[in-house]
Amino acid sequence: MAHSSKIFCCFSFLFSTLSIIPLSHQLEQHPLDSLTPIEFIRVQAIVNQSHPTTTNDITFQYIGLNEPDKQALISWLQNHRTTPITAPPPRQAFVIARINHQTHELVVDLLYDNIVSDHIHHGFGYPLLTFEEQNGASQLVFNHAPFLAALNKRGLKVEEVICETFAIGWFGETKQNGRVVKVMCYYLDGTVNLYMRPIEAITVTVDLEAMKITHFRDRLVVPVPKAAGTDYRESEQKEPFGPELKGITVVQPDGPSFIIDGSRVRWANWDFHLSFDARVGPVVSLASIYDTEKQEFRRVMYRGFVSELFVPYMDLTEEWYYRTFFDAGEYGYGLCAVPLEPLRDCPANAVYMGAYVAAQNGMPIEMPNVFCIFERNAGDVMWRHTETMIPPDLITEVRPDMSLVVRMVSTVGNYDYINDWEFKQIGSIKVTVGLTGLLEVRGSKYTHKDQIDEEVYGTLLAENTLGAYHDHFITYHLDLDVDGCE
Amino acid sequence: MAHSSKIFCCFSFLFSTLSIIPLSHQLEQHPLDSLTPIEFIRVQAIVNQSHPTTTNDITFQYIGLNEPDKQALISWLQNHRTTPITAPPPRQAFVIARINHQTHELVVDLLYDNIVSDHIHHGFGYPLLTFEEQNGASQLVFNHAPFLAALNKRGLKVEEVICETFAIGWFGETKQNGRVVKVMCYYLDGTVNLYMRPIEAITVTVDLEAMKITHFRDRLVVPVPKAAGTDYRESEQKEPFGPELKGITVVQPDGPSFIIDGSRVRWANWDFHLSFDARVGPVVSLASIYDTEKQEFRRVMYRGFVSELFVPYMDLTEEWYYRTFFDAGEYGYGLCAVPLEPLRDCPANAVYMGAYVAAQNGMPIEMPNVFCIFERNAGDVMWRHTETMIPPDLITEVRPDMSLVVRMVSTVGNYDYINDWEFKQIGSIKVTVGLTGLLEVRGSKYTHKDQIDEEVYGTLLAENTLGAYHDHFITYHLDLDVDGCE
Numbered sequence: 001m002a003h004s005s006k007i008f009c010c011f012s013f014l015f016s017t018l019s020i021i022p023l024s025h026q027l028e029q030h031p032l033d034s035l036t037p038i039e040f041i042r043v044q045a046i047v048n049q050s051h052p053t054t055t056n057d058i059t060f061q062y063i064g065l066n067e068p069d070k071q072a073l074i075s076w077l078q079n080h081r082t083t084p085i086t087a088p089p090p091r092q093a094f095v096i097a098r099i100n101h102q103t104h105e106l107v108v109d110l111l112y113d114n115i116v117s118d119h120i121h122h123g124f125g126y127p128l129l130t131f132e133e134q135n136g137a138s139q140l141v142f143n144h145a146p147f148l149a150a151l152n153k154r155g156l157k158v159e160e161v162i163c164e165t166f167a168i169g170w171f172g173e174t175k176q177n178g179r180v181v182k183v184m185c186y187y188l189d190g191t192v193n194l195y196m197r198p199i200e201a202i203t204v205t206v207d208l209e210a211m212k213i214t215h216f217r218d219r220l221v222v223p224v225p226k227a228a229g230t231d232y233r234e235s236e237q238k239e240p241f242g243p244e245l246k247g248i249t250v251v252q253p254d255g256p257s258f259i260i261d262g263s264r265v266r267w268a269n270w271d272f273h274l275s276f277d278a279r280v281g282p283v284v285s286l287a288s289i290y291d292t293e294k295q296e297f298r299r300v301m302y303r304g305f306v307s308e309l310f311v312p313y314m315d316l317t318e319e320w321y322y323r324t325f326f327d328a329g330e331y332g333y334g335l336c337a338v339p340l341e342p343l344r345d346c347p348a349n350a351v352y353m354g355a356y357v358a359a360q361n362g363m364p365i366e367m368p369n370v371f372c373i374f375e376r377n378a379g380d381v382m383w384r385h386t387e388t389m390i391p392p393d394l395i396t397e398v399r400p401d402m403s404l405v406v407r408m409v410s411t412v413g414n415y416d417y418i419n420d421w422e423f424k425q426i427g428s429i430k431v432t433v434g435l436t437g438l439l440e441v442r443g444s445k446y447t448h449k450d451q452i453d454e455e456v457y458g459t460l461l462a463e464n465t466l467g468a469y470h471d472h473f474i475t476y477h478l479d480l481d482v483d484g485c486e
Numbered sequence: 487m488a489h490s491s492k493i494f495c496c497f498s499f500l501f502s503t504l505s506i507i508p509l510s511h512q513l514e515q516h517p518l519d520s521l522t523p524i525e526f527i528r529v530q531a532i533v534n535q536s537h538p539t540t541t542n543d544i545t546f547q548y549i550g551l552n553e554p555d556k557q558a559l560i561s562w563l564q565n566h567r568t569t570p571i572t573a574p575p576p577r578q579a580f581v582i583a584r585i586n587h588q589t590h591e592l593v594v595d596l597l598y599d600n601i602v603s604d605h606i607h608h609g610f611g612y613p614l615l616t617f618e619e620q621n622g623a624s625q626l627v628f629n630h631a632p633f634l635a636a637l638n639k640r641g642l643k644v645e646e647v648i649c650e651t652f653a654i655g656w657f658g659e660t661k662q663n664g665r666v667v668k669v670m671c672y673y674l675d676g677t678v679n680l681y682m683r684p685i686e687a688i689t690v691t692v693d694l695e696a697m698k699i700t701h702f703r704d705r706l707v708v709p710v711p712k713a714a715g716t717d718y719r720e721s722e723q724k725e726p727f728g729p730e731l732k733g734i735t736v737v738q739p740d741g742p743s744f745i746i747d748g749s750r751v752r753w754a755n756w757d758f759h760l761s762f763d764a765r766v767g768p769v770v771s772l773a774s775i776y777d778t779e780k781q782e783f784r785r786v787m788y789r790g791f792v793s794e795l796f797v798p799y800m801d802l803t804e805e806w807y808y809r810t811f812f813d814a815g816e817y818g819y820g821l822c823a824v825p826l827e828p829l830r831d832c833p834a835n836a837v838y839m840g841a842y843v844a845a846q847n848g849m850p851i852e853m854p855n856v857f858c859i860f861e862r863n864a865g866d867v868m869w870r871h872t873e874t875m876i877p878p879d880l881i882t883e884v885r886p887d888m889s890l891v892v893r894m895v896s897t898v899g900n901y902d903y904i905n906d907w908e909f910k911q912i913g914s915i916k917v918t919v920g921l922t923g924l925l926e927v928r929g930s931k932y933t934h935k936d937q938i939d940e941e942v943y944g945t946l947l948a949e950n951t952l953g954a955y956h957d958h959f960i961t962y963h964l965d966l967d968v969d970g971c972e
Contacts, residue, residue, distance in 0.1 A: 162875050192873060192881055232871065232883055240778045242755050242911075245743040245888055248835070248863045254732040269728050292726045338872040344884035347865040349734070377734045378864035379833040379891065381904055385718065385923045386824035386897045387678060389648050395678055397718055398830035402731055405865065411872045418867055425728075437871045 031068050031076070031088045032285045033263050034275040037356055037364040043093045043108050044362030050115055051099050059098045061127035062332075063358035064277050066092035066107050070302060070479075077286075092116065096127040101209055103127055124170060126179045128279060128332050129208075130360040137206040138163040138183050140213050150202050150218040160189040161199070164413060165206070167331075169324035179208040182322065190227035193438060195414040196465065197224050200443035203319055219318060222443045225464040232438070250349045250377060257375060258404060260351065265373065267404040270423045271297060274406060276355035276370060280305040280477075281334040282408050284421050287429060299481045301429060306333055306419065307477040309412070314469040315442065315457035323470075327412045332357075333419075336410045339369040346372035346407055376403045382426060401425070414438040415472075433474050442466040517554050517562070517574045518771045519749050520761040523842055523850035529579045529594050530848030536601055537585050545584045547613035548818075549844035550763050552578035552593050556788060556965075563772075578602065582613040587695055589613055610656065612665045614765060614818050615694075616846040623692040624649040624669050626699050636688050636704040646675040647685070650899065651692070653817075655810035665694040668808065676713035679924060681900040682951065683710050686929035689805055705804060708929045711950040718924070736835045736863060743861060744890060746837065751859065753890040756909045757783060760892060762841035762856060766791040766963075767820040768894050770907050773915060785967045787915060792819055792905060793963040795898070800955040801928065801943035809956075813898045818843075819905075822896045825855040831904075832858035832893055862889045868911060887911070900924040901958075919960050928952040 029036075035043070043063055048055045068089035079086045095106040103121040108114070141147040141163055151158055163185040168177065183204040186194035200222035205215035258267035263274055272287035283305045288297040309327035313320055327333055335357055340346055350372040356364045382401035388394060406421040418434030439461070446452055447463040458466035515522075521529070529549055534541045554575035565572045581592040589607040594600070627633040627649055637644055649671040654663065669690040672680035686708035691701035744753035749760050758773035769791045774783040795813035799806055813819055821843055826832055836858040842850045868887035874880060892907040904920030925947075932938055933949040944952035 164875065188876070192876055194873075194875060233881065234883060240781060242776065242778045243743075245754060245861070246738060246740040248736060248738045248743075248861055248888065250734060250863065250865070251737045252732060252734045257729075257731040257734075268731060290728065292728045295726060338874070338882070339880075341870075341882050341884045344886050345867060345870065347863070347886075350865075374865055375731070375734055376865050377736065377833070379736070379836075379860055379862050381831060381920060381922065383922050384827075384831065384895065384902050384904070385900075386895070386902065387680075388824070388897070389650065389680060390674070390678055394825075395719065396824070396827050397720060398827045400830050400833075402734065409870065409872070411874070414871075416870050416872065418870070434867060436867065436869050 028262060029091075030263055030273060031073055031091065032065070032273050032275055032283075034277065034355060035063065035065055035093055037366075039091075039093065039110055040356060040358050040362065040364035042110060042113065043095060044358075046108050046113055046115060047095060047097055047106060047362065050118075054100055057098075057100070058362075059130060059133070059360050060095065060358050060362040061098060061103075061130060061360075062094075062096040062278060063362065064094055064279065065275070066094040067303075068092075074302075098127070098209075124176060125329075128335070129165065129167070129181070129330060131335070132360040133208050133211070134165040134181075136211050137165045137181055137208060140206060140211070141183055141185065141204055144204070144213050144216065146216045146218065147202070147204065151199075153218070154199065154221055154224070156187055156199065156224070157189065160187055162186050162188060162194050166323060167325055168322045171322070180214075181206050181208060183213075184319070187224050188227075191230045193227075193230040193232055195438045196230040196441060197227060198441065198443045199224055201319055217318075222445055223464045225441070225443055225462065250347045250374075252349050252375070256349060256351060258351075258373060260353070260373065265404075265406070267375070267423065268402070268425050269427075270404065272301075272423070274353075274371065276334055276337075276367075277305070278332045278334040278357040279328050280307060281328075281337060281410055281419060282306075282371065282406060282421065284406070284429075287423075289427050299484050300427070302479040302481040304421075304429070304431070304476060304478045306433070306474060308473075308475045309333060309417065310471075310473040310475070311415075312471055312473075313440075313457075314471075317457070320442065320457070320468070325412075327410075327417075331412050333410045333412070333417070334408075336412045337367060337370045337408050338411045338416075339367070340372050340407070340409060342369075345409060346374055350374035350407075370408060372405075372407050374405055374407075376405050376422065382424075403430075411437065414440055417474075431476060435472060440468050440470065442468050514748060515577075516749055516759060517559055517577065518551070518759050518761055518769075520763065520841060521549065521551055521579055523852075525577075525579065525596055526842060526844050526848065526850035528596060528599065529581060530844075532594050532599055532601060533581060533583055533592060533848065536604075540586055543584075543586070544848075545616060545619070545846045546581065546844050546848040547584060547589075547616060547846075548580070548582040548764060549848065550580055550765065551761070552580040553789075554578075560788075584613070584695075610662060611815075614821070615651065615653070615667070615816060617821070618846040619694050619697070620651040620667075622697050623651045623667055623694060626692060626697070627669055627671065627690055630690070630699050630702065632702045632704065633688070633690065637685075639704070640685065640707055640710070642673055642685065642710070643675060646673055648672050648674060648680050652809060653811055654808045657808070666700070667692050667694060669699075670805070673710050674713075677716045679713075679716040679718055681924045682716040682927060683713060684927065684929045685710055687805055703804075708931055709950045711927070711929055711948065736833045736860075738835045738861070742835060742837060744837075744859065746839070746859065751890075751892070753861070753909065754888070754911050755913075756890065758787075758909070760839075760857065762820055762823075762853075763791070764818045764820040764843040765814050766793060767814075767823060767896055767905060768792075768857065768892060768907060770892070770915075773909075775913050785970050786913070788965040788967040790907070790915070790917070790962060790964045792919070792960060794959075794961045795819060795903065796957075796959040796961070797901075798957055798959075799926075799943075800957075803943070806928065806943070806954070811898075813896075813903075817898050819896050819898070819903070820894075822898045823853060823856045823894050824897045824902075825853070826858050826893070826895060828855075831895060833860055833862075836860035836893075856894060858891075858893045860891055860893075862891050862908065889916075897923065900926055903960075917962060921958060926954050926956065928954050 072089045091110040093108045097104050105119045107116040109116050165181040185199045187197040201219040203217045207214045269290040273285040275283045285303045287301040288299045311325040313323040352369040353371040354368045355370045380401040382399045384398040386396045404423040408419045410417045416437035420432040422430040444466045458468040461467045558575045577596040579594045591605045593602040651667040671685045673683040687705040689703040693700045755776040759771040761769045771789045773787040774785045797811045799809040838855040839857040840854045841856045866887040868885045870884040872882045890909040894905045896903045902923035906918040908916040930952045935946050944954040947953045
């Protein structure tokens, strides 16, 4: 599934916001570097000043780097080596903001402190949902009498209910739906695994612009699956446990073999730039590999990132049909990144990096430990051969495999995506997305598969619990430039 | 490609043969254990005694365990727990021997020391080639005047020539070809990478039974690709080198978490039996996983192994069309296993195991370090979730991934197959074959792709060097018994 409102996470970050990098650092800035905290603040100020009468109503749905022109950047990089005073391509931010109930796409220049372009979007689609508006929408139900009555009818305690916002997809409508979401709730009461306890058959529709419930329907009562056995926390597990494994760790007595210089990472024969974006998460740019024979770097990839994660469900019922999530475009694959847990999300030899995103008011929010970088020593072999045909010796040549991994984890609601970029010494880049987290389930009246004689759009996993049929389509933007051939 | 004659390797093993495991160990023998050295010797003696007049001519093409009946074994294992005195299934060897120029398939009982069955094979196909007969066949050319003349015509030094034997495939003949191989030679002269220097267009056909060259043809002279730049040994590499990586190793201060008890391996929730076979290499049997809730082992796989590696080439020329190798059935995937190189083929925390195969005379040959077993800590995550929806805490639960790997490397001529059986804590068994080693190339008159205007069945990789089109089909025998469902 693919909703999210990392509301609380977001707020707790907010307090640790303003430990800002000194401005002098900017002199060394790479044109592809993510926006700095100072730059976020300047973007906010420039946009707010341009609309003084509505400043309090402006919401920043997205702020990120406005990618410089590729050819301009490449020639600047080439000239920069010999003529360091050449001016870099313009440093600009791309902003999506709601101003006067309209979606503006703005380009803000950070050298001249002005708005370069301001385009109002009238077409289909709407900007990324902010955590703040998701939080606002999902709280509305708690003051909505029909919803409280619906809980009451089911015998559910309101203080155990957690709600989330769901994008509604597009089903061929010829007119825009506006910025509308649905709110769907879960029941804790004895577990932290809320996703296993959906409160089914209630439809709540919210207009984000008015921040009001525009439609409510309580269609039928479906049992909430039971809490027992759903808590996944180690601290809550009870015996019998499986066999415990002895300690195992990776050791690098002389430290890592990679060098992180700002956003530039160098390891083995690889050199690349790593940045972070609220929508797409990690962006790997200018990846090149050193050719020892030619004694020069050879271009491999200009820019690569996850461009979208499309997660459609195959359930046609009233409360499910609209679930066709765009995790990057609607919720933010980067925005939903979570702090990596040292020694568990990444091995002992990992190094961590943070990033910044914009809050709804445009102010920077620090996201600590959003990336980890480590050398992977998985016990694999890069190349080997044993030659038995040339006496008297047995020739055995083995090159163990080592690679560099850049990892981010994005938790979009119940699903955790483990996003790896792996650089291999043989010259390949391997992209992997590990899908984990908690299954999206649908509450059901069924307790045994023998009772099922209709299409239920899922598999009965436990009493009153259907695992909903769905797909995860992960698409990549890969601008490969092998030896400059685009 | 898929030929082999690990002749020299074989001979060097031979001298370290008779450090034999004490017989008393057999009391604890598992019915699926590979044959012990003592058992090989008894099999040899029983077969030789059964044909006293031809003993000197008997060749043992294969000796291995005659797999006990599955149901008999499973019920014995079940009863054995409660009634340890129950007799195990009969301990038998399966033997393929050439006796009086006929292929015998024999079953030898190791309790009663007798031959249970003796079947003469009259159909197509022939037994595994022994190292000894491959060696004999490939040496014949050096006393064959037309071959020496062919070398002379090409200006090649005989002392730099290495020859190998090639199985000839089957192309719809209605009569058997007998036991025939072709011999193909390579030229060292400045490299150990013989496979890059084929001496093309000479066809040598050998009848193994007569151990004589039955046909010779020198069709045309093709340049032998040059030696420069083909030596792969680390000691022979010259600057410039790529960047060197700092040390990285796996550490298990309290030792490994697996227990090896004879052929039985226990790790985490897994329990399985590991044996070795000359034809198929590693055999994993009786793999079961402990269910902590049910508090019992649940069956997953009765028996699994690589049943064949079929490597056909797509070259229709006279010297290449027949290359359609069965690496397991013709050369022995186990027989071609090579000693694993500690710290390179397997990580620092690996444990090594040896095995035995039969020489052509039936005597056991020790193969040291044929398996390594290690826990893989690749920095992956088995399961994770971060929960942001339940204030005030951020719940982060991460279970790092750990697995157990059983590895064997089989080098069939130029190709090295890295054969892994990986046991995962989530209950899956992952089989992997890494394909490495040296490419099979064909010598060619071409030095530039612009010269090519005919089908050359390959890609021009370097001057006079065509990478030959071919496939590797790896098939597995997987007798899965999930929860006893066969």
